[in-house]
Amino acid sequence: MKTIDIEKRSIGVNFQEDGKAVVRVWAPSADKLDLLIVQTGEVVSLNKREFGYWQVTTDRLNAGDKYCFLIDGKIKRPDPASLSQPDGVHESSQAVSLKEFNWTDTGWTNPPLGDYIFYELHTGVFSPEGTFSGIEEKLDYLLELGITAIEIMPVAQFPGNRNWGYDGVFPFAVQNSYGGPNGLRHLINACHNKGVAVVLDVVYNHMGPEGNYFDSFGPYFTDKYNTPWGSAINVDDAWCDGVREYFIENALMWFRDFHVDALRLDAVHAIKDLSATHILREIKENVDALMKQSSRKHHLIVELDLNDHRFIDPVKNCGYGMDAQWIDEFHHALRVAAGGDTNGYYSDFDGINHLAKAYRDAYVFDGMYSPHRKKIFGSKTGNPGWQFIVFSQNHDQVGNRMLGERSSQLFSFETQKLLAGAIIVSPFLPMFFMGEEWSEPNPFLYFVSHTDPELAEAVRKGRKEEFSDFHSAGEVPDPMAEGTFLKSKLQWGLLDKPDHERMFKYYQALISLRKNNQVLKKCNRDNLEVVADPENQLLLLERWEGEHRLFCALNFSKQRRTAVIPPS
Template identity: 40%
Template sequence: MTDFLFGPVLQSSSTLFRFWSPQYDRVQLKIEGQELRNMQPSSSGWHELSVNGAGVGTRYSFVLPDGLTVPDPASRHQPQDVHGPSEVIDLQAYSWRHPDWRGRPVEELVFYEMHIGTFTPEGTFLAAIERLDHVRDLGVTALQIMPIGDFPGNYGWGYDGVMPYAPESSYGRPEDLMALVDAAHERGICVFLDVVYNHFGPDGNYLPAYAPIFTEHHKTPWGNGINYDGEDSMPVREFVIQNAIYWTRDFRFDGLRLDAVHAIKDDKEEHVLRELARRVREAAGERHVHLVVENEDNNSDLLTRDADGQAPLFTAQWNDDIHHVLHIAATGEEFGYYKDYSEERPEKTAKALAEGFVFQGEMMEYRGETRGTPSAHLPPTAFISFIQNHDQIGNRALGDRMIASQPLEPLKAVAAVYLLAPQLPMLFMGEEWGAAEPFPFFCDFNEDLNEKVRKGRREELSRLPGFDAEDLPDPTSRETFNSAKLDWSKLGSGAGTAMLDFYRTLLNLRRDRIVPLMRGVGGNVGRYAQQGEALFVEWHLADKRLQLQANLSGKPARLSQPIDGEIIYDIGRIDGQAADPWSLAWSLVDG
């Protein structure tokens, strides 16, 4: 193993502690129960000290000249949360039961987004293992875990993390996380981690006190941008890039989802995103390691394929466009950011399915700007589609899922579209049995920050309906957090069993009939047509043409052409070219 620049380095009978602080020429090491030790200044702002007898379990922190005591920014474990001391961990001590696991090729991926704290009543890494058989039997092949970089308090979404190397302590120890990844691999399930490299949370981020972590040269929705290209930026870049390698190498994650990459600004010749992707792939070697982005700019450059059809940078992007058009179809909601997708919605739906992005350089009225670049040249596997995720549920005033207010007929229709389309589908935990528990935003800061969050949520989402109500869930209360916990007892109900059978049927069909056709699929394979409320989409996959004819509306419609080939799945009644409300047919045609 190559030693990391960041974090403690275990030696035979000692531990080397390292701390980067170019702003100070004197830093002290504080080990619990011992006197302060002066660290030795090294080159480029580093301070080092090797301590005999310090080893696994040693708790330590650093003391700045002004007396401020701070944890290790690269701590592997924070047993007393983000303001407490760090603990020395030997990550190599874990004995992997499945060290030969190499992951899955991209076309086999079916994602399942989950939040560790609400996935089970216990809300821990170890408790999640007990539910992996359910996930496997459902037909899911990839867990998508929301951020776990240690964040302040006992509950949160994870996007306000401040310790990117330390798994959230309320979820368990690092070894517990390794056991979860290992258990998933045992069942043939990949594990992806959501990571946040565009900002740090407001509570517990001590980095600005001793290092140039931020720059005024770039602005983000959270304030000054992270210093990826200014003075003393090289260690900052390394801090993030090594973190990505750390998760995929030491914890054996099969991939990462990078949050809001549009907010990562860098003027260097090789953008930090490109360097990160290149180095993560180099470190992964022969393993299937996939990198996913969330990118509001819908810039297809990061998803470019090489001459062999491989992704040298990022494998796929969460595609909000598919979500938006399917959400409008199922709910009729056309407010907020859905406005840009409401006109000619069937055509936009067909375009998103066939080409990826709906807007490919056109002006968007609600956003007030142009968005997107051409995307038809990319393979369908460059896009991850969904009808629910943490953002799309949590950005609602009550954090309510669609099933709480919509009938099953339209929900099952749009599910049958996204689960069988050749884009990569992603379920949100509990969706498969019709879980009705909300998923509101929640966090656990100090009271001053809690009040700012309460007011800030209302202001930030003021253009969406419901946020002007007086009885909104308090995002900072434990009650709000507890309301989001899945009720697994509902899985065995009649309605839960029926919905689960529906999802299993679709995912089994996907695995058996569609995935084999997707191996090596390239770009420009989709085409679409639209007539009234009906839509037609066709993909050329291997020696077959996969076709979708659908009426995703509550009124009868006429299909643009008769159904051709072998029908492999259908919903509702389609008689010739006449289609009942919420009817669709998937078919395979030779040639």
């Protein structure tokens, strides 16, 4: 029954060579399905096909037209595979021709993951404009900094104009207020022309609560599993194939039609799939086929809270074939070593010793008992270093704090430098969070702009409960307030101020070192020795490649320390 054509999108509205629109919708719950063209009021009936699909080819719908679907002759809904929601999540969709873009990035070659130096950013608060073109304006700056890839937080259409992106409800539609699908393509084209790779964060483990009209179409969700966000996405229950195709098509679209270089799949541990073929593996197999056909390279990166190397093992070794994963544990161990918080999930980490283990073993909990999780957790991994992404800050680790403080507000200037250095000297892939390179003092707060007042209140309440582990003095900033969003904006003017400029130059030097040093440029976990000296709060790291040797002494104490090199 598989109908995925790697060469083109097959769900939603797609235009043929002759200009006619092929409209194809997975709606097994519908008894009747009509396309309603908004401006003309025309209604075109779709024909029922196998496996819950409805389809029609029509010359009545043109690119740019607004449209929606009429289910059973009465329920009006936007397209679940909409490419554009010019009036937000509750209104009509807009037909887009994916072919209509003048790509000029033919000279671009996506580098291997080992060469990635990630820079995570949020479109809304990164630039003053809060748009894709705002990011484009900063590309020369990012090149000056030295990073090789930007990682854009989710851009799927969400309610209102302010959201981290994880409340998206149109996984194929690019947020209108950011610049829509063509704004994103313009940015990616520009990135490629300047030699910057683009990583897009996508959410396949849940859908946002507002504008979530999926139930009108079919069983996108299953109650087999419970998740923190309610019913789980249905990837292994009855009717799951339509849902699986929906997400596989989504991954293919970003790579094929948007020239995205890598996807970062959000919280894949929350994708509950007990079928014989895990959906991640099926995504990988389809992306492999696309790469073979296009001769372009694409990477699949996952956020994973399971310490289970099966996710990143190659398909031929019974893995799901993901290329790389985030490791939060490195972050946690590093922050505790640096004297940061020790409550909540940090309570599992003892600092120096666990940081040494993270350098050595990637997974800290690799079959050990985790007091915080209250269970034995994880497996041992021998996967190469370039399969792991490390950071001392990211949107979650900053933004999930009650007051959204960056390291700039929590650690001394010197300790901030130490944190960045610890990332750069690791045998893993480094990632930075926008603004940390100049020690941005503004917070990155949690913000939303729901239009449903009940939901807005629930989010406020949920937020208060969520960080009970991180309780500290002060009021919880209101996620709904525009001021909360505005407070989270980067202050580019600070780059001219001495201390901020000094930090920028330090980051610049670190990144340059990472790219040019014979040892650091390789993510080699094998040629590595690490000695923890918790008494002196000192960590000694030795790495080598052939004749080249590198010694790092990371001093987490507040005192001057003497380190013997090489460590005995």
